[in-house]
Amino acid sequence: MALLDVENVRVSFGGLHAVDGLTMRVQPGQIKGIIGPNGAGKTTLFNAIAGIQKLSAGTIKLQGTEIQTLQPYERAALGLARTFQNLQIFPDLSLIENVMIGYHPKARTGFLKALLGLPSVHKEEIKIEEVAYEKLKLMGLADRATRLAGDLSFGESKLLEIARALAAEPQILMLDEPIAGVPASEQAPVVSMIQEVNKLGVTVVLVEHNMRMVMSLCHEILVMRSGCYLAEGTPGEISSNPEVISAYLGEEAVHA
Numbered sequence: 001m002a003l004l005d006v007e008n009v010r011v012s013f014g015g016l017h018a019v020d021g022l023t024m025r026v027q028p029g030q031i032k033g034i035i036g037p038n039g040a041g042k043t044t045l046f047n048a049i050a051g052i053q054k055l056s057a058g059t060i061k062l063q064g065t066e067i068q069t070l071q072p073y074e075r076a077a078l079g080l081a082r083t084f085q086n087l088q089i090f091p092d093l094s095l096i097e098n099v100m101i102g103y104h105p106k107a108r109t110g111f112l113k114a115l116l117g118l119p120s121v122h123k124e125e126i127k128i129e130e131v132a133y134e135k136l137k138l139m140g141l142a143d144r145a146t147r148l149a150g151d152l153s154f155g156e157s158k159l160l161e162i163a164r165a166l167a168a169e170p171q172i173l174m175l176d177e178p179i180a181g182v183p184a185s186e187q188a189p190v191v192s193m194i195q196e197v198n199k200l201g202v203t204v205v206l207v208e209h210n211m212r213m214v215m216s217l218c219h220e221i222l223v224m225r226s227g228c229y230l231a232e233g234t235p236g237e238i239s240s241n242p243e244v245i246s247a248y249l250g251e252e253a254v255h256a
């Protein structure tokens with residue numbers, strides 16, 4: 001069974017079908033890339049899976065359970081975490097505080113319990129801090145756990161976002177253009193951290209314009225054009241597919 005099963009999904013804005021009957025499966029353990037020319041519908045599909053874009057038709061299943069009507073936080077609690085194209089970190093909080101926020105879909109402490117300061121609350125706080133520290137360590141940021149997030153470089157901030165997404169211990173990590181805007185010198189660490197996370201068993205789905213990165217990182221790639229499925233396959237199959245090449249012709253140098 002696929003871990004994520006996107007079936008005949010349509011997202012319409014008025015008369016425009018930004019995603020038009022798309023089907024995609026993500027197998028456990030994969031790094032799956034979604035690519036396509038500008039306006040192909042990648043971001044819309046990504047947002048539909050994460051739950052911030054309502055479907056006009058179709059189903060999305062996570063481990064066989066339909067999730068398309070669930071709120072983003074409910075999907076997160078079921079194991080779907082995401083990062084954003086634009087940084088969503090809190091610069092005035094420490095690195096560890098930023099990551100601890102990512103644990104909340106799993107947290108069991110309600111407002112009342114927290115207010116009463118029950119021992120179970122303290123125990124959970126310690127656990128959340130431990131998990132957050134572990135994720136920072138994985139991203140190579142543990143030595144700066146108490147520093148302000150605003151002091152990080154852009155590439156490091158991207159790693160912090162990944163650490164925060166991992167705090168909920170997701171099964172699927174969805175990355176929206178993980179190296180967009182990251183200077184060339186800082187891209188390699190982000191790519192190798194994504195590989196590390198995947199080696200630990202987290203399935204990854206990413207949208208990215210940088211073809212070199214997509215081709216080197218992904219096990220399988222889905223290509224979209226005008227909201228529809230164009231092709232799917234390994235990086236080798238995709239880069240030699242004549243339809244894919246022609247879809248990109250006119251797109252300046254395939255953003256490479």
Ligand SMILES: Nc1ncnc2c1ncn2[C@@H]1O[C@H](COP(=O)(O)OP(=O)(O)OP(=O)(O)O)[C@@H](O)[C@H]1O
Binds near residue numbers: 045
């Ligand atoms: N909120 C919206 N309202 C109306 N149209 C939208 C909206 N969001 C996206 N679209 C349109 O849907 C189509 C797909 O857009 P989308 O951003 O998903 O494509 P994309 O493949 O992510 O493009 P890019 O690579 O440029 O980010 C485009 O024609 C876009 O103008």
